Amino acid sequence: MQPNEYMKLEHQLCFAFYTCSREMMKLYRPLLSPLGLTYTQYITLLSLWEQDGVTVKELGAKLFLDSGTLTPLLKKLEAMGLITRTRDKADERSVIIELTAKGQDLREQAAEVPTKLYAGTNVRIEDIQAMHEHIQSFLRKIGEVTGGREAER
Amino acid sequence: MQPNEYMKLEHQLCFAFYTCSREMMKLYRPLLSPLGLTYTQYITLLSLWEQDGVTVKELGAKLFLDSGTLTPLLKKLEAMGLITRTRDKADERSVIIELTAKGQDLREQAAEVPTKLYAGTNVRIEDIQAMHEHIQSFLRKIGEVTGGREAER
DNA sequence: TGCCATTAAATTGTATGCAATTTATTATTC
DNA sequence: GAATAATAAATTGCATACAATTTAATGGCA
Numbered sequence: 263m264q265p266n267e268y269m270k271l272e273h274q275l276c277f278a279f280y281t282c283s284r285e286m287m288k289l290y291r292p293l294l295s296p297l298g299l300t301y302t303q304y305i306t307l308l309s310l311w312e313q314d315g316v317t318v319k320e321l322g323a324k325l326f327l328d329s330g331t332l333t334p335l336l337k338k339l340e341a342m343g344l345i346t347r348t349r350d351k352a353d354e355r356s357v358i359i360e361l362t363a364k365g366q367d368l369r370e371q372a373a374e375v376p377t378k379l380y381a382g383t384n385v386r387i388e389d390i391q392a393m394h395e396h397i398q399s400f401l402r403k404i405g406e407v408t409g410g411r412e413a414e415r
Numbered sequence: 416m417q418p419n420e421y422m423k424l425e426h427q428l429c430f431a432f433y434t435c436s437r438e439m440m441k442l443y444r445p446l447l448s449p450l451g452l453t454y455t456q457y458i459t460l461l462s463l464w465e466q467d468g469v470t471v472k473e474l475g476a477k478l479f480l481d482s483g484t485l486t487p488l489l490k491k492l493e494a495m496g497l498i499t500r501t502r503d504k505a506d507e508r509s510v511i512i513e514l515t516a517k518g519q520d521l522r523e524q525a526a527e528v529p530t531k532l533y534a535g536t537n538v539r540i541e542d543i544q545a546m547h548e549h550i551q552s553f554l555r556k557i558g559e560v561t562g563g564r565e566a567e568r
Numbered sequence: 569t570g571c572c573a574t575t576a577a578a579t580t581g582t583a584t585g586c587a588a589t590t591t592a593t594t595a596t597t598c
Numbered sequence: 599g600a601a602t603a604a605t606a607a608a609t610t611g612c613a614t615a616c617a618a619t620t621t622a623a624t625g626g627c628a
Contacts (some may be wrong), residue, residue, distance in 0.1 A: 265579065300584080303583095327584095328585085329597065330586055331586070334584085353593075353594070354593055354594085355594065
């Protein structure tokens with residue numbers, strides 16, 4: 263590769279991630295909009311549907327987000343009646359997030375989102391598997407440096 | 416895969432892209448901060464260093480960004496003395512973006528960013544190539560649906 | 569030529585992201 | 599056991615993203 267080839271936009275891996283992420287969110291929008299959810303709210307609920315009763319800190323470790331992003335987002339979900347935010351009696355520094363009945367019910371409607379997502383695209387599900395694994399392996403490697411998901415240990 | 420396995424966070428490809436994108440930006444930050452640039456400003460300049468004298472529309476097609484994001488960002492780069500924004504004489508609807516001498520000079524300092532990026536990580540450059548190509552192929556496929564980079568045809 | 573559809577930026581409003589700081593609480597140490 | 603360090607959320611300030619709308623200019627057509 264020529265020296266300044268490295269500076270071309272098309273060779274930037276991060277730009278590919280960045281663009282793929284945002285283009286995929288555009289695939290999600292028509293599926294999430296009827297549920298009244300944004301993409302970030304959706305992945306937050308995905309995490310809570312797997313396990314709720316977690317602290318903001320724990321949720322942030324799973325989503326790679328800090329309180330600066332989560333606090334307003336969780337307040338929004340609370341205002342929508344999907345979750346509750348309660349100070350932990352055992353440690354008043356922590357806030358525990360739990361799903362309401364309404365928040366649990368929403369899971370049923372969201373269940374079809376993953377399967378509908380690639381409808382209309384030429385993407386083959388099989389192709390995604392390998393790529394997904396490579397990306398996750400990559401993420402672990404750079405996470406060692408950026409400190410991403412540090413609370414996971 | 417179990418039915419509700421599809422709803423697990425770890426199986427969401429978009430979440431992998433989304434997280435990789437943001438974690439990589441954290442790798443960039445210490446390299447770009449001394450140059451006074453954010454990541455979005457950096458990729459905008461990468462594009463302009465390849466070709467300037469382009470309209471906001473053309474730049475947006477390359478970066479997958481619209482005027483809502485680009486206009487304030489370009490005004491910022493203009494305020495920093497790196498670019499000029501000029502109405503196209505031939506078509507007053509368009510604004511043409513050009514690098515200033517200062518903006519061109521910054522390219523030299525930014526030249527070491529791509530090579531320094533993976534320093535300290537366990538990432539093997541060879542591993543990145545294949546993954547990168549798969550991602551770009553994937554992006555083209557979903558772009559057919561989302562309309563991404565529509566002005567490219 | 570005048571009207572209307574189209575187009576490019578800019579603007580507006582909402583929702584993130586994240587660094588840095590602040591506040592409140594808990595853990596530690598001397 | 600009081601002073602200090604550490605921790606978890608919340609807050610603040612700045613920079614995106616993007617849908618939707620607005621403004622200004624151009625193109626097409628009767």
